[in-house]
Amino acid sequence: MTLPDPGPYPGLRAARAARSPRSSFQAMWRDLAPIGRHAGSGGYRRYAWTGADAECRAWFREQAEARGLAYEVDRNGNQWAWLGDPLAGDAVVTGSHLDSVPDGGAFDGPLGVVSSFAALDELRDRGVEFAKPFAITNFGDEEGARFGLACVGSRLAAGQLTAEKARLLRDGDGVSLPQAMEAAGYDPDAIGPDPGRLARIGAFVELHVEQGRALGLTGDPVGVASAIWPHGRWRFDFRGEANHAGTTRLVDRRDPMLTYAQTVLAARREAELAGGLATFGKIVVEPNGVNAIASLVRGWLDSRAADQDTLDAVVTGIERAAREHAERAGIDVEVVRESFTPVVEFQHALRDELCRVLGKRVRGRRTTDDTGCDIPVLGTGAGHDAGILSASVPTAMLFVRNPTGISHSPAEYAAEDDCVAGVIALADVLEGLACS
Ligand code: GLV
Ligand code: MN
Ligand code: MN
Numbered sequence: 486m487t488l489p490d491p492g493p494y495p496g497l498r499a500a501r502a503a504r505s506p507r508s509s510f511q512a513m514w515r516d517l518a519p520i521g522r523h524a525g526s527g528g529y530r531r532y533a534w535t536g537a538d539a540e541c542r543a544w545f546r547e548q549a550e551a552r553g554l555a556y557e558v559d560r561n562g563n564q565w566a567w568l569g570d571p572l573a574g575d576a577v578v579t580g581s582h583l584d585s586v587p588d589g590g591a592f593d594g595p596l597g598v599v600s601s602f603a604a605l606d607e608l609r610d611r612g613v614e615f616a617k618p619f620a621i622t623n624f625g626d627e628e629g630a631r632f633g634l635a636c637v638g639s640r641l642a643a644g645q646l647t648a649e650k651a652r653l654l655r656d657g658d659g660v661s662l663p664q665a666m667e668a669a670g671y672d673p674d675a676i677g678p679d680p681g682r683l684a685r686i687g688a689f690v691e692l693h694v695e696q697g698r699a700l701g702l703t704g705d706p707v708g709v710a711s712a713i714w715p716h717g718r719w720r721f722d723f724r725g726e727a728n729h730a731g732t733t734r735l736v737d738r739r740d741p742m743l744t745y746a747q748t749v750l751a752a753r754r755e756a757e758l759a760g761g762l763a764t765f766g767k768i769v770v771e772p773n774g775v776n777a778i779a780s781l782v783r784g785w786l787d788s789r790a791a792d793q794d795t796l797d798a799v800v801t802g803i804e805r806a807a808r809e810h811a812e813r814a815g816i817d818v819e820v821v822r823e824s825f826t827p828v829v830e831f832q833h834a835l836r837d838e839l840c841r842v843l844g845k846r847v848r849g850r851r852t853t854d855d856t857g858c859d860i861p862v863l864g865t866g867a868g869h870d871a872g873i874l875s876a877s878v879p880t881a882m883l884f885v886r887n888p889t890g891i892s893h894s895p896a897e898y899a900a901e902d903d904c905v906a907g908v909i910a911l912a913d914v915l916e917g918l919a920c921s
Contacts, residue, residue, distance in 0.1 A: 506908040507901070509606040513599045514904075517544055517583075518591065528588025528895035533626035533637070534562075534665035541583035541595075545623045548602050554621070559682060560675040561641040562625040562666065568605070569618035575687035577919035579604070579911065580622030582638075582870060586630050590897020592694035596885060596904065598623055600692045604912040608920065611912070616921035617687065624870040631656045631665070633718065633785075634824050639870040643877050644678035651676055657769070683877045688835055688918050691871035692883040692911050694899050698890035699863050706906035708861035709839050710831055710882035713872040715796050716789035717825035721748060721765075721807060724817040727772060727780035738778055742770070744807065744816045745782040751806030752786060752799075761790030761799040762866060785823075789866045793828060829872040835881040836862070842917040843910055867892070883910055 521529050521537030531537040542564060549556040549566030557565050565571070581597025601621040608615075625638030632654040640646035652673065654662040663673030700708050723741035745768070752763040764787045771781040786803060790796035804820050811818040840858035856862045863884060871880045885899050885907035899907075 505610075506603050506607045506912070507905045509603040510599060510904055510908055511901070513548065513602060514591075517541070517595055517599065520544065521585065523588060526588045526895055529585040529591065530587060531583060531585040531589070532631040533584055534631070534662075534669040534671070538584055538625075539669060542623070545583065545598065549621070552602065552605065558671070559642065559679055560677060561638050561679065562671050562676075563638040563642065564623040564625075566621045567618065568620070569615055571618060571620065572685065573618050574685045576618040576620055576685055577915060578620045578622055578686050578689045579691065579915060580620075580624065581691050581693060582624045582627030584626055584628050584630065586628045586893045588895055589628070589630075589893055590694075590891070590895060592885075592887070592897050592899050593696070593892055594627060594693075596694045596899065596907070597692040600885075600904065600908045600911050603908040604915055607908060607912040608916055611916070613916055613920040615919050617919045618685075619915070619919050627870055629718075629824070632662055635718075635826075635868050636870055636873045637662070639873040641676050642679040642683060643873050644680065645873060645876070648677040680877070683874070686874075686878045689871060689874050689878050689880045690835075690839070690883065690911065690914055690918070691869055691880070692885065692907055693867075693869060693871075694892065694897065695863070695884040695887040696865060696867045696890070696892035697863075698887070700861060700884060700886035701888045701890065703861050705861050706886050706903040707843065707910045708863045708884045708886075709836055709843070709858060710865060710871075710884060711836065711856070711862045712831060712864045713826070713829040713868060714789045714791055714864065714866045715793050715826065715828040716787070716866065716868055717796075717800075718823045719786040719788070719800060719804075720821045720823050721745070721784045721786060722817075722819040722821075723748075723782045723784075723807075723811065724819075725780060725782075725815070726778070728778045730776040730778060733778060739815045740778050741782040741816050742779050744810045744814050744818065745784055747810040748784070748803065748807040751810075752788075752803045755799045755802035755806070756788070759790065759795050759798040759802070761788060761795045763788045763799050763803060791864070826868055826872060829875050831871075831875060831881050832879045835879045838917065839881050839883070839914050842913050846910075846913070881914075883907065883914070 520540045521531035554566035579601040582594035629635035666673040725739035725741035756763040765784045767785040769783040844859035886903045
């Protein structure tokens, strides 16, 4: 097959010349590596609708076009690269996201997108025929690092976030989502549910770096997802009184920083007691002066648990502690739930199909749990576009081993051999789902 000239983009020549999943993967990984990487931290700052995001999007488009795929952007700014007729229905779709958390790692998101293109290269090298339409996607703003809400692109498409609510989102500088989209050359008036598009998808498979050490412990390069924990984000506003740090007696202070600190400790305690997770990882302080008592401390709680009752217990306990401490210290506290994602159980039929296909490579190795799967089947506390889409589309996930389990950090890592194993596994799965 003849592919279009790759033009000035250097990595595309390598991609076109790729003859193995490893070299295909390596070429794309090299191209993507410098985009949005902060020289000081070594982490990625690829936030929605910024310059780094635009560069990632340009990279996606060039990869699509270099492979002769039909490129399109949907009404919510998600990118698609199609092989076959997008309107025919029963499409097999794979992909992930390219944006990052602040100082994120290289793998969370990009591993899934790069592996998707590499898996297509592998399938073409195998000479298989596609019997169904096939697409690779890059969902916009998965991490919610800029506007505070995760999975904006997939939530909008699935009707889990209304256009009206999305238009109210603002970043830390007060820039609204519509302003940011417009500045990036996208039409914010177009955003909204996309049920017709989702109805034409027969299966969505997202490959992702594991964000834990389960595969490191079992010794498997690749696993299959079972479920995503319920999780959400809550904003805690503690309001006190600004005053002079050098002249205000301790007894006269209404210092919201103290109440915030007590709430952070309570979060840890409640999470330990209930067996869930609770994290305050982001904070805004006003007036933020070293010699002034704060007037406002705004902290964001991220909480997750294996089941809804546990999550409720953790968050209720933290809120109760915050209110008790606030009352004693004369601090006003307001708690707002900014986002919530209920538990996701991935479709068993598709999960079992992945296990059947992947089990052929490891047949007889062992059965890991009551799914009867020959490779590990894992739950996760991390959110994904696949979780959002699972309400509308049969959806499954593959995880690639992360030896340290570290994620949302520059130290996030997966060995190249495992990444290549992930590409082969994804290709096997896609071949089973899409090819005759
Ligand atoms: C996304 O990575 C999340 O789980 O926060
Ligand atoms: Mn992430
Ligand atoms: Mn991710």
